[in-house]
Amino acid sequence: MLFNSLSFAVFLPIVFFLYWSVAHKELKYQNILLLLSSYFFYACWDWRFLFLLIFSTLLDYFSGIKIAESKNNTTKKFWFWLSIGINLGFLAVFKYYNFFIDSTALALSKLGFVINPWTLNVILPVGISFYTFHGLSYVIDIYKERIKAEKNFIDYSVFVSFFPLLVAGPIERATHLLPQIQRKRIFDYAKLVNGLKQILWGLFKKIVIADQCAKYANEIFNNSGDYSGGSLFLGALFFTFQIYGDFSGYSDIALGTARLFGIELLKNFSFPYFSRNIAEFWRRWHISLSSWFRDYLYIPLGGSKGGIWSKVRNTFIIFLVSGFWHGANWTFIVWGFLHALYIMPSIIFNTNRKSLDTVAKGKLIPSFKELLEMLLTFNLTVIAWIFFRAKDIESALSYISKIFSKSFFTISGLVDKGGVLICIVFIFAFMFIEWLGREKEFAIAGLDTSWKKSYRYVMYYSLVLIILWFSAGGEQQFIYFQF
Structure with missing residues (x-):
């Protein structure tokens, strides 16, 4: 269901009417309606991938609780890496498997080895990069003890699958969206x-x-x-x-x-x-992704601390990863590499905050x-x-x-x-x-x-x-x- 489609023009007023006329008296009814509407919205693309979305939601929901309740660091790390590994594993299989296989086969052919790789003939689940990053940030924040684990499964599910942001963002944070989901909404003209x-x-x-x-x-x-x-x-x-x-x-x-x-x-x-300048461009373009990579990759790598070469290295890493996030093609990596080059003068001369x-x-x-x-x-x-x-x-x-x-x-x-x-x-x-x-x-x-x-x-x-x-x-x- 596209935002610019007739079906969405019918879907949205119906959900809006039910939300404010039927479900408005109780917060739980508001959230249940949002969750069911979101699942219906997603199922309109391909109902089979709805099960992948629900599985990812269940995985991060239970992992978050287990991490928060862990009595020792070993158990805490186990549930943390289990969630991270499975989430990134799904993303790697659906989005990057064919790219890695084809790139490996091409590299081997340059060395004289000819192989016929087995590739996957599956479509990319719409929104997988976005809802995966929702779950990753949630689990990481619990592991770092920045937030508490959410015990209400409906509330957490709405956070992951809220239909306006489900298929193409913005990439939300639990610290920003969950409190709104847990708070009763009053109609505001x-x-x-x-x-x-x-x-x-x-x-x-x-x-x-x-x-x-x-x-x-x-x-x-x-x-x-x-x-x-x-x-x-x-x-x-x-x-x-x-x-x-x-x-x-x-x-x-x-x-x-x-x-x-x-x-x-x-x-x-x-x-x-x-x-x-390019630094300003990236503060204004796809802000939720840029800030996600800043908080969950750039800063953990050391950010702007340390020497100039550390800053240069960290900057290239986040731009290359950002390019690769966009798609399984070397063109996206070059696109990220170019932006890393563009921003280098401001990193080296410390003018990126201008x-x-x-x-x-x-x-x-x-x-x-x-x-x-x-x-x-x-x-x-x-x-x-x-x-x-x-x-x-x-x-x-x-x-x-x-x-x-x-x-x-x-x-x-x-x-x-x-x-x-x-x-x-x-x-x-x-x-x-x-x-x-x-x-x-x-x-x-x-x-x-x-x-x-x-x-x-x-x-x-x-x-x-x-x-x-x-x-x-x-x-x-x-x-x-x-x-």
């Missing part, structure tokens, strides 16, 4: 309105920006040999806005949907394409220096996204080499020039609105606060009509479902 506005903006990002950019990005990347360097750079730009509109659009819909039920999820995006505030805060126009910094950072991310999108490293290198050729200054091979122009116009309009709302929680959160009621409704209805117009081509999958 202001939260309802705010949630609907964020859902609307998320749908605009997905359907109007991401899906339209995808048409041209896919065409150009899949037939890169037919296009000039300028057209290839345009294709990279389309993918840059596709992946941002797609993933941040999903996150906006998830946060807005959760707010309808009185729950606040972690913010996952904060206008990353207005970043002035630019913590919003760019041009309180101003309409940035300074010339800020503009140059944003353009440089943006173009560096565009180059890295080419590896993220390409089918293999060779294709990415060929794509980039053609961009940096004489044909960079020519645009050729584009068939639907009118559609491309319309898409570019919408991208500019989208980024202008994002710029105006960059100090808010999401772009249109505060744009209408001083407007007349009639103006507000014109804006909302205009967005709805544009979304409906562009959704006529049918619903499209979200990119991060494959991760």
Whole structure:
């Protein structure tokens, strides 16, 4: 069930109505309804993988209790590593088994050994990377005695499988989400309105920006040999806005949907394409994953403590792991490696904590220096996204080499020039609105606060009509479902 589907447009109002009209009197009824709704939501993808989700939930629930109740360190470590091992084992089998087998076979073939590896012909369970990380952080926090084990299985299950965040995040922490699940929610009209506005903006990002950019990005990347360097750079730009509109659009819909039920999820995006350096970009892009790797990998490795080479090593580790988390392909690892290289100057010269505030805060126009910094950072991310999108490293290198050729200054091979122009116009309009709302929680959160009621409704209805117009081509999958 997609957020941008007719089925979800039916599902959400039904759950909302039952939640606030039938289950609102008792906290346990609210949570039971959320859990059943979440399982139904997940089963709509593939009911067979629902059993994997439930097993993972049971594993971490009982492991957490056993760790907390352990009388000695040996037993505590046993349950800790049992949970970690099985969770990562499932992730390795479903997501990385074929990659390791194929890579090993290729390496052996270079040495003269020819083998026919046995690979798995299974689909990747949607959301496995996200709910696995939910469980891992929960178990680690109990092991480190940061939190207590949750005894209420329903509450814990809702934490793992709450349907707005289940398949593509944000990656929640028990310290943030569980207290909200354990607290009775009271209907709040202001939260309802705010949630609907964020859902609307998320749908605009997905359907109007991401899906339209995808048409041209896919065409150009899949037939890169037919296009000039300028057209290839345009294709990279389309993918840059596709992946941002797609993933941040999903996150906006998830946060807005959760707010309808009185729950606040972690913010996952904060206008990353207005970043002035790569360190700032990673404080604003996929925030829940970046902070997860910081807290559960970077800091345990030593973080910024120790000498410069320790910081460099730890930085490369988290970026390479982050790349590998995104997919079982060397292109993702190179993407992570590139970002590690990009961020090295700020790590070495200890400037990675610069630019913590919003760019041009309180101003309409940035300074010339800020503009140059944003353009440089943006173009560096565009180059890295080419590896993220390409089918293999060779294709990415060929794509980039053609961009940096004489044909960079020519645009050729584009068939639907009118559609491309319309898409570019919408991208500019989208980024202008994002710029105006960059100090808010999401772009249109505060744009209408001083407007007349009639103006507000014109804006909302205009967005709805544009979304409906562009959704006529049918619903499209979200990119991060494959991760």
